[in-house]
Amino acid sequence: MISIERDSPERDDVHRLLSEHLADMFATSPPESVHALDHSALSAPxxxxxxxxxxxxxxxxxxxxxxxxxxxxxxxxxxxxMRTTTSARGRGVASLMLRHILADARSRNLERVYLETGTEDYFAPARRLYARHGFTECAPFAGYVLDPHSVFMALRL
Known part of the structure; x- marks a missing residue:
């Protein structure tokens, strides 16, 4: 059974997954268009x-x-x-995680949840996932600027 729990981005296995994530982001997008956070930034309050x-x-x-x-x-x-290990892809892990995050956002009475993802074909599965869960494209938010390599999406809760 798959469980989703609060965790530390500093854990060794998580650190490796996040490093892989960052490497893929820099391999598919220009550096100025990479907005992924490293494990230390993900530890912010x-x-x-x-x-x-x-x-x-x-x-x-x-x-x-x-x-x-x-x-x-x-x-x-x-x-x-949002990242799934290579071995877990196709098992619905991303959908489970997204539903969990959205449930948490609703429990905090957030009005809207945003995200930024890439425009390249590599990001097509992510864009489809978010669209299936009701996200729609929107203008840049929270200090982001228009970028041909970024897609901005939002979901009203």
Whole structure:
């Protein structure tokens, strides 16, 4: 059975997954268009970080960053660092994680959740996942700027 729990991005297996995630982001997007966070940035107090595990084995991760400190962003959050391990892809781990993050956002009475992802074909599965869960494209948010390599999406809760 897959369980999703709060976890530390500093754990060895998580650190490796996040390093792989960052490497893929830099391999598919120009450096100025990479907005993924490393394990230390994901430890910030404004970020809640979760992992999905099965019998202790890491399957994926995801995070929710509260945007309350950004002007006009009270009651809003941003999904960060959604990643599934290669061996767990196709098992619904990303959907489970996304539903978990959205349930947490609703329990905090957030009004809206945002995300940024890439425009390249590599990111097509992520864009489809978010669209299936009701996200729609939106303008840049929370200090992001228009970028031909970024897609901005939002979901009203």
């Amino acid at each position: 404004s970020i809640t970080f979760w992992t999905a595990r099965e019998q202790g084995a890491l399957l994926g991760c995801g995070a929710l960053k509260l945007l309350g400190s950004t002007p006009g962003a009270a009651g809003k959050g941003e999904i960060k660092s």
